[in-house]
Amino acid sequence: MKYIFGPVPSRRLGRSLGISPIPPKTCNFSCVYCQLGRTSNFTNTREMFYPPEELLEEAKEALKQDKEIDFITIVGDGEPTLYAGLGELIIGIKKITSIPIAVITNGALLYRKDVRTDLLKADVVLPTLDAPNQQLFKIINRPRKELDLNKIIEGMRSFKEEYTNQLWLEVMIVKDKNDNPEILTQIKKIIDKIGFDKVFINAPIRPPAEKWVEIPSLENLQNAKEILEAEDISHYEEVLIENVDKKSDSEQRIIEITQRHPLREEQVYSLFPELNKKEIDRILNKMEEKGIIYSVVYNEKIFWKISKNR
Ligand code: SF4
CATH class of the missing domain: 1.10.10.10 (Winged helix-like DNA-binding domain superfamily/Winged helix DNA-binding domain)
Incomplete structure (x- = not known):
């Protein structure tokens, strides 16, 4: 399979079958904690990387092999909203199965109307927000220079108004960067302004792009969970892998x-x-x-x- 992987057990999504619609490490961020390493194809241009029909053909095949799937998750080896065929892909999957669709995104392109429209038919959209200001955004997520955090937050707010399904936020907590109460309280203010349906925190539990990145202490993770009123701490999670x-x-x-x-x-x-x-x-x-x-x-x-x- 070229585009499909899993199913993998996921804390948030149960047994999840993954679809990656973009070439390896194509992203508009180069997060310091990224488990895929530094971004090699650093772009903010949406492209039709692959024909949606090819991805749908593979999805059909995978669904024939495995019937017990809780979610079909669109999650790139990078940022899936950079795929210009995303809307077509979601609509196409809806035609072949009633299994709910999740999209895991860094949320950077939600300021764009076409991206928000593409995502409207997904059942769950899971963006990320790790910093409350441009300075920390640049340090943790290292975005393309044209990306402005206020514009992204505004995009998330607009999407929340337009979208009738579930919007779940993930905050990656990095030691000595965004694990202090002051920063977390500022992130919480943004969360409240947007009104996510759920908030999760995560920690860099896999080898990160930059060697200096560390997992915060359990005490700080617990504080983060309380301040952000987050659902759970995936740091505790022990996930076993299966392969479709x-x-x-x-x-x-x-x-x-x-x-x-x-x-x-x-x-x-x-x-x-x-x-x-x-x-x-x-x-x-x-x-x-x-x-x-x-x-x-x-x-x-x-x-x-x-x-x-x-
Ligand atoms: S947004 Fe995701 S894929 Fe892109 S650099 Fe960050 S962690 Fe990696």
């Missing part, structure tokens, strides 16, 4: 996931319940020797990442 394409071989299964995010060592073991630890280690070592993946240690845990030059 059971036919693919072991290397391919590891590649499919590491292309999208770093894979924690224990998660690799849960991918292959039929194999013992020694056999799995052999597969990983062979892939490392071939230069397909490499390991990094982050937050005292081993993660496997895909090599850029493989």
Whole structure:
């Protein structure tokens, strides 16, 4: 499968089948915490990267293979609203299934009427807001220079007025950047002004783009949860991975996931319940020797990442 991945268990969306409508690491942000690394295709131009029919064909195929899916989630290897066929894709999915559709976005393009219109038919839209001012926005999210936080917040407010389904915000909490009560209180004021249906906080639990990024203390995460009146702390979450394409071989299964995010060592073991630890280690070592993946240690845990030059 080229565009579809999962299903993966998600705290917010249950068993979620992912669709990525954009080429790897195409984004208008280059967040310091991004698990995909620094943005290589740094753009703010919407493009028809792939024909919507191709994505829909694959979605149909994946839905035939797996019937127990709670959400179809449009989430790019970057920012999915940069895909000019997004509206057509959402309408097309609605025609082939009644499974609800979620779109995970950084929210930067919500100031654009065409993007808001494209998203209207989604069942849940999940934007991000990590900073209350342009200065911190630039430090954490490192947006394209033409992106202005006030304009983005205004876009989120307009979308909330037009949109009749669920709008859920995610705030990524980064140690010593936005984990202090003063900043969080300013973010909360913006949240109240927009009126999200739910707020979640998250922490950089996977290896980030920048080495200096750290997970806040549990105490600060708890404070953040209280100040923002957030639903939960995904930092606690232990997610095991499954793969929709059971036919693919072991290397391919590891590649499919590491292309999208770093894979924690224990998660690799849960991918292959039929194999013992020694056999799995052999597969990983062979892939490392071939230069397909490499390991990094982050937050005292081993993660496997895909090599850029493989
Ligand atoms: S975290 Fe999301 S918005 Fe930020 S750079 Fe990565 S893909 Fe883009």
